[in-house]
Amino acid sequence: MAEYTPKYVGTVTKYVFVESPTMTPGELALRAYEASEGVLIKETCFGLQVTGEPEAVDRLIEEIRSFDPTHIFVKDRGFPPGDPRRCRANLGGARPGYLGHEREFRILRYITRGLEELGRGEVREEEPASPARRKRSLLDIKRLQELIDTEEP
């Protein structure tokens, strides 16, 4: 078995997603470079990947968030940028994990709206109704029998 020597040991990598009507990933990258202070930045179609020492990355993320707080979203990444096990330059097709991001990217605008309301202090003080536990109505046994009975032979 081959020996494994990791790269970028001791660093953290974070994804930065921008879903903004006023800022493109390219513009975000330019502004991030200005504040990067040695942090490795890779521009992507949805935003950036930033890699570096944890403190430096946290500092940069704080700065990046301030550009457009309700339209910029950040999450951790396990792999460093360009890793041949994940990079689609080597694999072809969408990068593993991309489709999950794409799915969540579509509902980011609702989260942005929630953050804006929160910022304006317009969220009502009463208990926020948790959107969870919405009971799905189960198929009634009588209705199932009707469906079976009405099925054409």
Place this chain on the structure above:
Amino acid sequence: MAKVFIYPATSLILSDLVARFGHKPLGAALGIRERIQTAGVDSPPLQITPEDPKRGLKYAAVEVPSGVRGRMAIYGPLIEEADAAIIVTEADLAFGCMGCARTDELILFSLRQSGIPILELEYPRDEEEGIRFVAAVKKFLDGLPKEESNKEGEA
């Protein structure tokens, strides 16, 4: 700062909101990063070595397939470390092979058994739900202790 386990463990929205409101999100990336950055035997693509299913025995019985035990070797220590959890139920992006599906069930079971505070939500489908989603997450996170947690995982 409380450590909050997020489910789906790869969720961008949950990871962002937890960090934005001043806590530490515990997701899959942390476990994967630990393996990717540890020298040893080359075991692509995720550096899950034969040791991991053995570690997973702490969280799943020996009859459970090694795929589930290997995955639990990543998630189990994070669940132990967590002070709270946010779960998005019926997340349509949280699907995968049978190993992923069974691991997801075991993660949810382990979280509910652990007795930590849990917030269960569904992804918003319109702006009104988005407002309620963010408000519910904020309210839940505001109720968690702000100081550094001493709880340690046993990875």
